[in-house]
Amino acid sequence: MEPMAATAPSTPDPTGTPGASGTAGTAGTLPRTRRAILDAAIEVYARDSSASLGEIARAAQVGRSTLHRYFADRSALVHALLEDCAEATRRAVEEARLEDGPVADAFRRLVRAMFDLGYRVNFLFSEDTVTSAEWDETGWDAAHVPMALLFRRGQDEGYFDEEYEVDWFVRTLWYLISAGWEAMDEDGMPRHVALELVTRTLEGGLRPRAD
Numbered sequence: 001m002e003p004m005a006a007t008a009p010s011t012p013d014p015t016g017t018p019g020a021s022g023t024a025g026t027a028g029t030l031p032r033t034r035r036a037i038l039d040a041a042i043e044v045y046a047r048d049s050s051a052s053l054g055e056i057a058r059a060a061q062v063g064r065s066t067l068h069r070y071f072a073d074r075s076a077l078v079h080a081l082l083e084d085c086a087e088a089t090r091r092a093v094e095e096a097r098l099e100d101g102p103v104a105d106a107f108r109r110l111v112r113a114m115f116d117l118g119y120r121v122n123f124l125f126s127e128d129t130v131t132s133a134e135w136d137e138t139g140w141d142a143a144h145v146p147m148a149l150l151f152r153r154g155q156d157e158g159y160f161d162e163e164y165e166v167d168w169f170v171r172t173l174w175y176l177i178s179a180g181w182e183a184m185d186e187d188g189m190p191r192h193v194a195l196e197l198v199t200r201t202l203e204g205g206l207r208p209r210a211d
Contacts, residue, residue, distance in 0.1 A: 034070050036060045038084050041077055046122035053077070078129060085120045086139030092117060098146045103154040104203075110150065111199045114177050122185070125178050144170055161208045169206065176202055 040060035044051045053074060057067045071077040096113040098106045114121075151169045154160035160169070180194040189197075 033060075033062060033066065037062065037067055037070055037077075038081060041081055042084075042119045042123050045078075045081070046119040046126065049123075049126045049128070075129070078127060081123065082127070083139060085117075085124055086143055088117060088120055089114070090139060090143035093143055093146050096146075098150040103150065103157055103159040106150055107154065107159075107203070108199060110147065111173070111177070111202060112195065114173060115180060115195050115198065117177075118181075121174075121178050121181050124174075147173070158208065160206050164206065172202065172205065 037056065037060045041056045044056055044059050048055075053067060053071075054064060056077070057064050060067070067077075071080060092113040093110065096106070096109040098110055100106065147170055148166045151160055151166050155162045155164075176198045180189075180198040183189040183197075184191060184194050
């Protein structure tokens, strides 16, 4: 897979039905050691995509042999991380309750929920070792259906510009959230400032133009 900056998640048909992805990526359902390895790997790879498995093991506070019992090699670990990111995104979007209340409020909850994915955003934009043919979109489809439904509802109510496509809406969300995290990492921008700038930029760019 190319970095997400080049291939943002495809957007499913918004008439589809969101549901669980079927991946074992939910916090609380994984063995504690496996969860610790995934959490450590996300943070390490978000900062250095070329990090070794030894560095991952040290960050997770486990031995190399323990790490290899769960993940035979880097490829297995990266695929597990991609599945975990898809499940975390699906869960975050579900908890944002996008079907509830005014579109403006639901949209702000969506931006905040995606922003809170944290290091997963950095990882998704830096990982480039998985080819597009290996990219399983099942989990991502489940995560993005509620976003597409919110966007369509917003267009119907005149909140979002009707000239935009759903795919552009989803790409813009991911790109701007990535920019916010980049500003935090590289420029030391406070988290609350980055989140507010991302939200305001998205709101201004996606709304209908004034006559």
